[in-house]
Amino acid sequence: MKSESESVDGSALALNVVRIAGRISATPEERTLPSGDSVWTFRLVVARPEGHAGRQRVDTLECAVWGGRVRKQVTSWQVGDIVEVSGSLRRRFFATGTGRASRVEVEVAAGKMLKRATVRRAADR
Numbered sequence: 001m002k003s004e005s006e007s008v009d010g011s012a013l014a015l016n017v018v019r020i021a022g023r024i025s026a027t028p029e030e031r032t033l034p035s036g037d038s039v040w041t042f043r044l045v046v047a048r049p050e051g052h053a054g055r056q057r058v059d060t061l062e063c064a065v066w067g068g069r070v071r072k073q074v075t076s077w078q079v080g081d082i083v084e085v086s087g088s089l090r091r092r093f094f095a096t097g098t099g100r101a102s103r104v105e106v107e108v109a110a111g112k113m114l115k116r117a118t119v120r121r122a123a124d125r
Contacts, residue, residue: 022046062105080117
């Protein structure tokens with residue numbers, strides 16, 4: 001049986017597919033770019049697996065939503081929600097006040113809510 005990363009003749013293919021689940025760390029926001037395009041951006045905090053080397057316990061990943069059904073979903077996501085997203089890694093170049101810069105981000109093609117953040121009321125504290 002052929003795996004997703006093999007061609008019909010068995011040679012390896014390059015594959016840029018990511019699937020991650022994590023906690024929303026800041027309210028998703030829509031930005032309009034100088035080109036007129038709009039993009040929704042948010043950050044996911046993702047725990048590293050148990051037993052990994054190093055002291056870092058989590059990674060914070062930038063995510064961008066350019067279109068599709070997931071745009072509508074992102075508008076309802078809140079800080080603390082646990083979500084799963086899938087898409088591709090992209091390196092985006094942009095201008096800054098000091099020159100050109102780049103960033104690697106997850107270009108989200110699909111997403112879903114796994115668990116809504118629990119909201120603590122003032123009376124519960």
